Amino acid sequence: VSGKGINAIFEMLKNILHEGKLDKRVQYMIEVVFQIRKDGFKDHIAVVDALELVEEDDQFTHLIMLDEATDAQDILNVFKVDNEYEENESKYKAISKEILGSDASDDEDGSSSGSGSGSDSDDEDASGSGEEGDEAKQQLIVDNTETNLIALRRTIYLTIHSSLDYEECAHKLMKMELKPGQESELCHMFLDCCAEQRTYEKFYGLLAQRFCMINKIYIEPFEQIFQDTYTTTHRLDTNRLRNVSKFFAHLLFTDSIGWDVMRCIRLNEEDTTSSSRIFIKILFQELAEYMGLFKLNARFKDPTLAEPFSGLFPRDNPKNTRFAINFFTSIGLGGLTDELRDFLKHAPKQIVQPVVAPVPEEEDASSSSSSSSSSSSSSDSSSDSSSSSSSSSDSDSEGDRRKKKGKKDKRLAKTKTSASKDRHSKHKNERRPPENGGGSSRRGYEREEASGRNDRDRRERDDSPGRTSRRS
Template identity: 35%
Template sequence: MYEKLQELLKLKSGGVYVPPAKLKALMAEVELEQDSEEYQKLQWETLKKKINSIINRVNKGNIKIMVIELFKLNLFRGRGALCKSLISSQQLSTAYTDVYSSLVSVLNSKIPEVGNLLIRRLIVRYKRLLKREDKYGCRAVLTFLSDLVIFHVCCLDLVMEIVLQLLEEPSDFKVELVLEILNICGVEMYDNESTWFDQVKNTLRNILSEDLVDSRSQLLIQSFFDTFNKKLKEGQALDEDLDLVDEDDYVVHKFSLKDRVQGDDQLDVFQYDKDYKQHNEKYNLLRKEILGSDVESEPEEKTGDNSDFSSDNEEDEEGDDDEETEDSKRLTVQIKDLTEQELTNYQKNVYLTVMSSMSPEEATHKLLRLPSIDPSRKEYMLVDMIVKCCAQEKVYSKYYGIIGECLVVMGKAWSGAFQQLFKENYENCYKFETALLRNIGAFWGHMLASDKLGWECLSAVKLTEKDTTSSGRIFLKFVFLKLLEESGINHLVERIEEAYIEPFVIGIFPKTDAENLRFSINFFTAIGLGKLTERMRVSLENLPVEAEAIADGDDDSDSSRGRSRSRSSSYSSYSSSRSRSYSRSRSASPKDEEKENRGRGREERSRSRSPADRERSFSRSRPTSPDRRPQRGQSTIPRGPRSHRGRGYNSRGSGYRGNRGRGFGSYNNNRGSRGYSSHSGYGNGRGRDY
């Protein structure tokens, strides 16, 4: 057993990768108690490896996830290894200094011992490197300290004291270090200590004028003066992705170069702890305060990093957990939470699970294992949270669409939840901004294009001018554009024309109502999907002729007035044109329309079109009633002009006739054409059209 233990310790502390199967086999052969030194040493080696792994993987994009992973570890016990890993990583890659400083600011707001130890070690390291005149080492340390000042972890007085110390005996090496500090936190110094900052600038001007440094350092000083005013106007603004701590949670550590600080290097190595269990329990309580219910979603962490090596007490712990869950259920029956804190924790669990997963399949597996606060609405609440997470992204990510595909095929309950949520999103789309509508519409377009979600949900959409809003049309636009991107125009046309899908999209692609047809055609043509409207254009052309008889409501009129209106509509593939013709006739007989128009040697023949020659037309006429037909010898000329009487449109054009006199007509300049001559106030010219 002793040999197996030594082999295990050698593997864990030697930095060699051990396959999980081999490690599990060795642990099965070695039985250790939690109070034993060997067991704690194995835990220490595992803790160091996890900390180094997280620090090496942290970047601007995943810093939030890495912070949560670090809090799950016992940082109070491993703060020495954490600070050592941070300093070494920052020295190798100074470009990530702001990322490391942001990470430290979050950890320091909850565990101030981490920030305190890091600053003390940086001070000790700076003094040691300054004596050696290690230029690059000092620059890395001062860059880290300056960024910690920006992120409100270190006090500004320490950096100001360092600047004054370097300027006491200026040299090329020290002037470059001063300029490095001023470039990072010079604006912060100017805002808080403007008088002191002016003195430093005067000192640099004296160094520049007296030639105390070489030409390279002089050029650096001059460039600092040139760029500082621009930085002062822009202000000292933190990156939004790295500014993760509220002002109320800042914990600023005050140090001075005169203080005798120590780096506590003994924290970097293993130390046997007699009260190991008690310290673990204390940190577990602190971790629950920081992460809330997120600790419950990680069953490995319940024993405080002991799960990798302890298997004896798992059954007992599971029994305790079952008892706790039963007690919690009893409490939830008695207590009703009106603050919706439970819902907030559930949504936070879903978001963190989605963001921390490496693949959509892994995220789906974890989401299905999350405990539900309302079993009757489990599917709907999870789907709703997935859509909300997708909407908050800057650009739509297919990651959420694949998660939706995995969930919708789980059963009818999940499919019904997606159907219900789509209808609610469409009805409440006026509550979302355009950026959110873009992501939500793209999500539902992806679900429809994948054929995992049924097209029955589109039955709730009716694309008419009365039934839609601007937000609803924007939502539909993004849905169909995503369908076009995923499926292609030809496949999309085939899907819409399928006999099974056609009843569900009849509200979007109507067939009967001419007004709804035109509105739908215009909508899809405007968003660049005119090919989807070809069947609707054919349906619009083949609609039957509608005629209505409209009686004249003026009983005092002595003459009859006939009005006919014809509309000719012809649609090409993606364009439409209308022509209207309004005419007034003296008689209801069509023979009068065949008379020749005389004038200026030009003849025009106006014939009434036969049904075989004309295109589709829609006409409304007010025929003369039998009671009002003029008797023999009675004048058929109307009494006088009305407003807009005689306005005419024909297939050649429409507008105001350029002839003299009153009246509207077609573009016809013939004075002798068919029409009423000046009579009873109908014009002042000769034979003008009316």
């Protein structure tokens, strides 16, 4: 390979990389190519050993000048019928035997002769292969202790903690050449290592982002892990919950995984717990910090994602809508609920119909008639139970007459009370002794009072029961 040519190519790649106008995936591929060049192409051989047909000592180098005219021999590209095919074929075999040795001719002869003798040994081969297959089945051992899986997780863990930055870690892990089906274990290890830290480290978010950008096979495991983590948030403590939320917020912000994973979130009082609400709170606060409230709101208004976000912004029940509005307002993201507020404001109100209590049946007919007349006259319901079975118009007129009669009686009673008070005060004033009168008039008044008291005492003694019995 020409050194000047490869240097020129890598110089152009470096300039393209510095411009920063490439897709993330292409940028990562160019960085991998630079790393391969840095390692000296030790994993990429220039010529595969199987293609080295001519030994190095027997090779002849043909020099072709770019300025000279060369004979391309285009006539060889045109097909011509060979009348002496067998003779020329034998010559070709002789020449190839001289160049490649006797191995090529032996292979050709063996292939032709083997077809004839193969039918004779089919039965023996079939019987022998059957016995070998039975022995292989007996020797097959199934390892249920997951020793290989534990060793893989240990290797990934040590590789992560021995790397200086996420780019070095990603390069080391890519060289491990995982087997099909082990990608999910790698994704789980990223999340577990991130969760066990005291505080969130952006190293793990960038590492997961790099793998999602390099190979799309890692996107689906991370999306499945997001859904599984949300359903099992009650098993995580506060520190792990915070780290996991920030980890997935980084993947969502960088579009490493699809936003349709949020279809598993249903924001209402029945389908959420305290742990899941903390998870949603930290997740959306991190997204708002990364993207800004304006871009985040625009993402939620994307019509292509309306169905996955229907659980986050419920409109099926006013109760759930109010819960979502109050939740986002309490975490400082009330600006995301403007459309929900308008929807709740213009939503038709549900009319609550009163529940009518059943009336118990009674054997006495008079009780039913009294209950029907109780609405018209509450005070005289027991006395007028017989008359309440008449028409509603008669009962209403009778009730009005009773009300008027009651008001008239009250006015008459008030008049009598005021008249009696006036008479009592007048009588008291007449019997009151003069304050500034003479002594003779005062003594006369006292004698009258004493005689009045004696008369009252005499009448009381005459009316007593003991006096009546002695008289009898």
